Amino acid sequence: MTTNGLNIIYRERDVKNIHELKVYTKHGGYEGLKKALGMKPAEVIDVVKASNLRGRGGAGFPTGLKWSFIPQSEPVKYVVVNADESETGTFKDRQIMENNPHQLIEGALIAAWAIQATAVYIYLRGEFWDVAHALDKHIEEAEKAGFAGENIAGSGWSCKVYTHLGAGAYICGEETALLESLEGKLGQPRVRPPFPAQKGGGLYAEPTVVNNVETLANVPWIIVNGADEYKKIGTDKSSGTKVFCLSGHVNKPGNYELPFGITFRELIFEHGGGVTNGKKVKAILPSGGSGPIIEATDEVLDTPLSYEGLSKFGSILGSASVIIMDEDTDIAWVASRVTKFFKHESCGKCTPCREGTYWLDKVLDRVMAGEAEQRDVDLISNVAHNMQGTTLCAFGDFAANPAISTIKNFPDDFKKHLKA
Amino acid sequence: MLAEKYAAQIEKILAKYPDKRSAVMPLLYISQEEYGHITDEGIVEVAAIIGEDPTAVKSVAGFYTMYSKQPKGTYWLQVCTDLPCALKGADQFYADLKDYLEITDDGGTSPDGLFTVEHVMCLAACDKAPMLQCNFHYVENLDMEKMKAHLAEWRAEAAGSKTPKKKA
Numbered sequence: 259m260t261t262n263g264l265n266i267i268y269r270e271r272d273v274k275n276i277h278e279l280k281v282y283t284k285h286g287g288y289e290g291l292k293k294a295l296g297m298k299p300a301e302v303i304d305v306v307k308a309s310n311l312r313g314r315g316g317a318g319f320p321t322g323l324k325w326s327f328i329p330q331s332e333p334v335k336y337v338v339v340n341a342d343e344s345e346t347g348t349f350k351d352r353q354i355m356e357n358n359p360h361q362l363i364e365g366a367l368i369a370a371w372a373i374q375a376t377a378v379y380i381y382l383r384g385e386f387w388d389v390a391h392a393l394d395k396h397i398e399e400a401e402k403a404g405f406a407g408e409n410i411a412g413s414g415w416s417c418k419v420y421t422h423l424g425a426g427a428y429i430c431g432e433e434t435a436l437l438e439s440l441e442g443k444l445g446q447p448r449v450r451p452p453f454p455a456q457k458g459g460g461l462y463a464e465p466t467v468v469n470n471v472e473t474l475a476n477v478p479w480i481i482v483n484g485a486d487e488y489k490k491i492g493t494d495k496s497s498g499t500k501v502f503c504l505s506g507h508v509n510k511p512g513n514y515e516l517p518f519g520i521t522f523r524e525l526i527f528e529h530g531g532g533v534t535n536g537k538k539v540k541a542i543l544p545s546g547g548s549g550p551i552i553e554a555t556d557e558v559l560d561t562p563l564s565y566e567g568l569s570k571f572g573s574i575l576g577s578a579s580v581i582i583m584d585e586d587t588d589i590a591w592v593a594s595r596v597t598k599f600f601k602h603e604s605c606g607k608c609t610p611c612r613e614g615t616y617w618l619d620k621v622l623d624r625v626m627a628g629e630a631e632q633r634d635v636d637l638i639s640n641v642a643h644n645m646q647g648t649t650l651c652a653f654g655d656f657a658a659n660p661a662i663s664t665i666k667n668f669p670d671d672f673k674k675h676l677k678a
Numbered sequence: 679m680l681a682e683k684y685a686a687q688i689e690k691i692l693a694k695y696p697d698k699r700s701a702v703m704p705l706l707y708i709s710q711e712e713y714g715h716i717t718d719e720g721i722v723e724v725a726a727i728i729g730e731d732p733t734a735v736k737s738v739a740g741f742y743t744m745y746s747k748q749p750k751g752t753y754w755l756q757v758c759t760d761l762p763c764a765l766k767g768a769d770q771f772y773a774d775l776k777d778y779l780e781i782t783d784d785g786g787t788s789p790d791g792l793f794t795v796e797h798v799m800c801l802a803a804c805d806k807a808p809m810l811q812c813n814f815h816y817v818e819n820l821d822m823e824k825m826k827a828h829l830a831e832w833r834a835e836a837a838g839s840k841t842p843k844k845k846a
């Protein structure tokens with residue numbers, strides 16, 4: 259397996275100053291958009307479908323298929339870019355927007371052409387204040403050059419691109435909460451159906467495609483190079499490159515754009531410079547705080563990473579926010595820390611999530627204070643299991659994951675804290 | 679009055695959305711910048727601009743953590759202590775910073791009124807831990823030595839007539 263340095267997303271690594279429009283266009287920028295505008299919208303969707311591009315926001319939903327759900331008969335439609343990036347351990351989209359912003363704008367506009375959207379909204383987490391202001395300038399430049407706004411590239415088609423800042427709420431990364439927030443309401447998930455793609459379910463009740471930043475940044479490459487070329491990268495079921503956000507106990511934390519199919523071992527030791535202080539790796543959270551934790555066995559370390567590859571270990575790749583923990587890490591403490599995140603971020607709309615995160619946090623505090631017994635640990639598992647599948651949005655499952663998987667995979671780490 | 683003072687900016691914001699209500703979040707940021715935090719006065723003004731009930735605007739302000747319901751120090755320091763940063767020493771950094779600024783509680787303000795220190799969840803900078811945001815601007819790859827230099831700089835900035843880095 260070669261881990262070649264093919265940078266589809268992080269092109270700034272090959273081309274200096276690619277964030278500048280003139281550099282971007284000199285190196286093929288906006289060619290994908292021009293090409294797409296010469297195709298029928300349905301043809302663009304077909305290419306993206308054939309490329310096997312899957313959503314990089316966590317769920318891995320096929321992107322072309324998502325676009326094809328949009329009813330073409332509706333006059334008003336939207337593309338909404340999910341730039342909320344608030345998952346613990348995730349920092350890839352920020353780098354795309356800072357260093358290769360036009361590729362996101364271009365990808366979003368190709369999506370907009372494909373579904374014949376009337377406008378694009380980029381929803382950024384509030385802390386991306388400076389990122390959003392820089393992005394506004396890039397959008398303005400793209401407009402002036404005729405790549406966005408009115409009569410794009412002389413095609414007669416117009417589509418404005420806007421940024422919108424959130425204000426500190428993890429749940430706004432969930433797509434329906436995001437839409438609520440963008441409409442000026444509390445960021446709380448909606449009951450589905452109707453789904454965002456349907457009339458009544460999207461932004462201002464109009465059919466809407468919501469895609470992650472990284473997903474859309476792949477699109478120009480796919481349009482220019484074709485679906486077959488894209489499918490040559492990665493594994494059978496997971497095509498293309500993926501940005502792995504590597505953090506925790508590694509010497510060189512950072513974003514690594516690599517083809518699907520590389521292993522944790524390659525990621526940590528070849529790219530990430532190994533574990534800090536020469537320690538052994540004990541545990542890995544492959545999908546930030548929200549996916550189950552796994553023990554770093556040799557089998558795990560050597561498994562090709564893809565959307566399908568981690569299921570045999572009871573975990574998921576999700577947004578590929580890979581958090582590394584060394585042999586000295588107390589996994590009970592990890593459970594407690596991650597659970598605090600979820601307790602803080604529950605939007606409070608459904609009881610199992612609101613109450614469940616509260617209790618998980620409380621009992622885990624008791625464990626950490628050395629005041630708990632084995633039945634408290636069992637209680638944690640029980641509460642967590644009861645949250646799963648009973649909530650309005652996937653947050654409830656996410657919040658239960660750390661508690662369940664830490665206790666299941668690292669029971670001794672909890673035993674150490676129990677009262678005699 | 680926000681409506682007059684920020685007329686041009688507000689007009690630009692309203693033009694972005696087919697529904698005025700969507701402007702509530704950007705307008706709350708403007709009111710926070712103007713009044714230092716979210717005030718009743720600011721809420722009433724924002725509500726008038728978008729034609730909504732003040733209670734609706736107030737509940738939006740209450741939902742999101744970046745709208746400050748209390749006055750803060752000139753510099754609002756939000757230190758990330760979420761898992762990846764904590765694995766890289768963020769808890770210690772956060773404790774040292776509070777000590778250095780003589781702040782006892784999370785969310786407390788230094789005796790000179792300049793710095794509010796609070797710990798927050800992941801800020802999408804986990805590879806640059808320990809890190810914080812100062813008035814929503816990233817300050818990364820920190821240790822206490824570097825931090826002291828930043829604090830000295832901000833103190834000097836605040837002492838001079840130079841307005842501190844704005845939030846808006």
Ligand SMILES: Cc1cc2nc3c(=O)[nH]c(=O)nc-3n(C[C@H](O)[C@H](O)[C@H](O)COP(=O)(O)O)c2cc1C
Nearest residue numbers: 313314315340342343344431432433469470473652
């Ligand atoms: C609690 C929660 C938080 C989420 N946070 C994000 C996020 O920060 N960024 C993101 O792109 N997707 C996030 N998602 C996934 C979105 O709901 C949605 O699936 C995604 O934006 C779709 O884009 P994609 O198909 O391109 O991945 C989150 C989902 C849930 C349930």
Ligand code: SF4
Nearest residue numbers: 605607608611649651
């Ligand atoms: S599961 Fe949690 S975050 Fe999702 S809607 Fe229910 S209360 Fe809100």
Ligand code: FES
Nearest residue numbers: 758763801803804
């Ligand atoms: S955990 Fe601190 S920035 Fe992500």
